Amino acid sequence: MTELFYDVVVIGGGPAGMAAALAAREKGAKTLILERDVRLGGILNQCIHQGFGLHYFSQEMTGPEYAKRFSDAVAQTDIEVRLEAMALGLGEDRTVSVLSPSRGLEKIRAGAVVLAMGCRERTAGAIMLPGTRPAGIYTAGMAQKLCNVSGYLVGKEVVILGSGDIGLIMARRMTTEGAKVKLVLELMPYSSGLKRNIVQCLEDYDIPIKYSHTITRVVGSPRITGLYYAPVKDRKPILEQEQYVSCDALLLSVGLIPENDLLNGLDIEMSPVTGGATVDERRMTTIDGVFSCGNVLHVHDLVDNVSREAEIAGAAAADFAMGKLAERGKQYAVVAEGDVRYALPQRIHEGGVQKLFFRVGRVVKNCRLVVESGGKTLLSKKYMVLAPGEMGSVDIDASALEGDIKVRLEI
Amino acid sequence: MKELNTICIMCPMGCPLKIVGDGEKVEVSGNTCKRGEIYGKEELLHPSRVITSLVILEDGSVASCKSSSPVPKERIADVVDAISHISAPKTTKAGDVLLKDALGLGVDIIATGVSPKSGLN
Numbered sequence: 157m158t159e160l161f162y163d164v165v166v167i168g169g170g171p172a173g174m175a176a177a178l179a180a181r182e183k184g185a186k187t188l189i190l191e192r193d194v195r196l197g198g199i200l201n202q203c204i205h206q207g208f209g210l211h212y213f214s215q216e217m218t219g220p221e222y223a224k225r226f227s228d229a230v231a232q233t234d235i236e237v238r239l240e241a242m243a244l245g246l247g248e249d250r251t252v253s254v255l256s257p258s259r260g261l262e263k264i265r266a267g268a269v270v271l272a273m274g275c276r277e278r279t280a281g282a283i284m285l286p287g288t289r290p291a292g293i294y295t296a297g298m299a300q301k302l303c304n305v306s307g308y309l310v311g312k313e314v315v316i317l318g319s320g321d322i323g324l325i326m327a328r329r330m331t332t333e334g335a336k337v338k339l340v341l342e343l344m345p346y347s348s349g350l351k352r353n354i355v356q357c358l359e360d361y362d363i364p365i366k367y368s369h370t371i372t373r374v375v376g377s378p379r380i381t382g383l384y385y386a387p388v389k390d391r392k393p394i395l396e397q398e399q400y401v402s403c404d405a406l407l408l409s410v411g412l413i414p415e416n417d418l419l420n421g422l423d424i425e426m427s428p429v430t431g432g433a434t435v436d437e438r439r440m441t442t443i444d445g446v447f448s449c450g451n452v453l454h455v456h457d458l459v460d461n462v463s464r465e466a467e468i469a470g471a472a473a474a475d476f477a478m479g480k481l482a483e484r485g486k487q488y489a490v491v492a493e494g495d496v497r498y499a500l501p502q503r504i505h506e507g508g509v510q511k512l513f514f515r516v517g518r519v520v521k522n523c524r525l526v527v528e529s530g531g532k533t534l535l536s537k538k539y540m541v542l543a544p545g546e547m548g549s550v551d552i553d554a555s556a557l558e559g560d561i562k563v564r565l566e567i
Numbered sequence: 568m569k570e571l572n573t574i575c576i577m578c579p580m581g582c583p584l585k586i587v588g589d590g591e592k593v594e595v596s597g598n599t600c601k602r603g604e605i606y607g608k609e610e611l612l613h614p615s616r617v618i619t620s621l622v623i624l625e626d627g628s629v630a631s632c633k634s635s636s637p638v639p640k641e642r643i644a645d646v647v648d649a650i651s652h653i654s655a656p657k658t659t660k661a662g663d664v665l666l667k668d669a670l671g672l673g674v675d676i677i678a679t680g681v682s683p684k685s686g687l688n
């Protein structure tokens with residue numbers, strides 16, 4: 157086995173990985189991207205719809221186009237890109253083991269590591285879908301990949317469980333490609349997807365969505381022929397009101413899980429809420445020199461935020477690797493309270509204006525987001541509405557902190 | 568008189584809009600702010616969307632494509648149909664025009680990316 161050294165090794169070549177690598181290279185770090193797929197771009201390659209880049213590039217584009225901006229920029233530099241290269245292990249000493257068809261198993265030592273592995277989708281098993289397990293059940297992202305990358309339509313009569321953005325986008329895609337999307341079922345009384353997608357993916361095509369409904373049974377063998385569904389009260393289906401719908405495919409859009417398997421067994425602090433590591437404002441985890449950004453840190457709905465966050469991580473990783481990471485002020489914890497489900501970063505060093513991302517746990521109207529440190533109010537901002545499907549961000553002045561930072565809602 | 572019930576998508580508030588009117592006069596209700604009114608009027612009078620779809624290239628690989636500008640909503644199905652009849656060479660790359668002035672609507676169909684051939688296709 158050969159051993160190699162890079163200042164910064166970025167694991168994952170999606171939008172997060174590419175932006176992190178570019179920022180690290182900009183700082184002068186010798187940088188490597190490891191990507192298990194045959195090309196850079198991550199999930200963007202299969203998101204052929206419009207809706208990316210409005211904030212970052214002030215121009216709306218499709219996923220592949222957004223990815224190309226970054227992969228072209230990477231190609232202009234001497235950043236090394238290794239494709240079909242799967243990171244299999246990470247040590248606390250920042251060695252990465254990598255397997256690739258062309259080079260076999262390698263160990264790479266890194267001055268700093270940036271985790272940018274993205275998310276994977278929750279599956280039928282993960283949500284304990286009731287009924288049998290016939291063919292024809294796909295996660296929405298898998299169906300998206302089969303459709304947009306390979307040119308296969310997974311069914312002609314489709315039901316979608318969950319109203320996450322991938323499910324909504326796929327409702328429109330499958331319709332455009334000639335399938336009939338009969339129904340979208342959402343367990344919650346509201347959608348976890350963006351409003352724009354409810355209007356432009358469902359309403360535009362008269363696709364019905366039933367809120368507070370779930371699947372009670374899947375039927376068919378060897379392929380799905382239909383399913384039963386029912387309204388939900390107090391998280392339990394009301395079986396007396398069960399109804400049947402026939403279908404030959406079921407898509408699941410029931411949430412994403414940060415793909416952090418690489419961290420299993422490491423002594424690293426993870427957030428049970430985000431599913432990612434906990435980080436400070438430079439996106440450094442509790443392992444020195446290991447940074448995290450993008451969907452592997454917390455699920456983002458806008459890629460623009462992913463790119464910006466990754467630039468912070470990449471630049472800090474380069475500084476760390478080259479021994480230039482500046483001394484910071486005292487560190488304080490950031491604590492989310494009540495209806496604020498999480499706030500990120502989870503730790504902040506005193507100093508400067510800093511951006512806090514947050515998500516709420518339910519739809520809240522006419523409220524104030526209050527950020528306090530000790531007894532001091534750092535920010536109090538009015539919102540007409542906050543929804544779990546749309547991540548919020550605020551800038552706070554962290555130049556003089558008096559204690560842990562508390563983020564909460566006043567209604 | 569046309570009538571439309573929809574949700575305003577201009578901010579996360581998602582106000583339920585009712586839009587009634589014709590070319591001369593349009594009434595928007597349910598909106599909380601001016602942006603909702605502007606959006607509602609546009610949705611009633613000239614709803615249009617950028618279309619994204621796929622073209623299978625000569626060698627079986629898949630190119631994604633989009634309309635260069637929004638297409639009137641009532642013509643979306645026709646444009647999607649026109650896209651399905653496009654044949655394009657395997658040398659197609661992002662940015663290539665696949666169909667000029669689709670159906671005389673003044674929009675081009677442009678390739679946005681090409682996926683490498685996989686084991687499936």
Ligand SMILES: Cc1cc2nc3c(=O)[nH]c(=O)nc-3n(C[C@H](O)[C@H](O)[C@H](O)COP(=O)(O)OP(=O)(O)OC[C@H]3O[C@@H](n4cnc5c(N)ncnc54)[C@H](O)[C@@H]3O)c2cc1C
Binds near residue numbers: 418456459
């Ligand atoms: C269907 C869908 C629709 C969306 N729509 C929009 C939209 O309209 N507008 C918008 O702004 N955002 C949208 N988003 C969100 C945005 O695309 C994502 O937030 C963003 O792509 C996340 O980037 P990432 O780099 O963190 O992860 P990914 O894009 O998932 O990239 C992670 C990469 O890491 C690689 N990887 C993982 N593990 C390893 C390993 N062990 N070794 C090597 N490589 C590895 C993966 O192969 C992948 O390429 C959408 C997302 C989805 C899924």
Ligand code: SF4
Binds near residue numbers: 604
């Ligand atoms: S009407 Fe105004 S407040 Fe309501 S959703 Fe539209 S932009 Fe937001």
